[in-house]
Amino acid sequence: MSDYDRWAADYDYWAREMTEDVPWYVELAQEATGPVVELAVGTGRVAIPVAQAIGRRVIGIDRSPAMLAEARRRADEAGVDLDLRLGDMRDLSLEEPADLIYCPFRSLTHLPTWHDKRRVFERVAASLQPGGRFAWNAFAFSPFVAVRIHDQRTTLHDELWQVIRYAPADNRVDLTRGRGDEELGTVKIWWATKSEWEGLIDVAGLEVDALYGGFAREPFDDDSLELVWVARKPR
16 A cells, blocks of 8 residues: 555645646657656546547556556546556666656655665666656745745645645655545655756766746746756667
């Protein structure tokens, strides 16, 4: 059982504020000529519209059986072809190299150490075709945002709520979520700086293709709160 299984039924509410990433990943997938793979596919929030747009199979990998079950149900309802696989992105292995691998919704920040992230980047690099791309997004840590929302309980929908707590010494955010009087669990995420992401790209033998401050291709600058990355495997 994954830490994320208890969130699967209500995932739409947890993720409802993130919508602008879908057209971004759809556009990247439409530019791909080979296999497309989504890491941390969750309930198919992004993979389903990607598959609808490109008209072919999308491979989705996640380590939560409950999330995959929900994704499978939704894919069947939408009539799209998702090849959903239970697995850890740190152990990524594909039968044939991909032209695009992407990891939306800041999911790489759920990896606790730089070593874990490096392992993913190296597996991604090994799984890409020459010229293939790896795309992901992550939040840029802001102390101003952290002060405003630290330890504040927020109601998301009906009885669903969450509390966000920051642990600066560990570059960590703890997300505790619940329904009514029931706590559904706490998931930890670890932020990384721009230079840390650049180091991961470099050590994996990839190259920076683009870095934006948002999904509308805004330039990344001192005020950006999102890092939207595209890396490429050299030909």
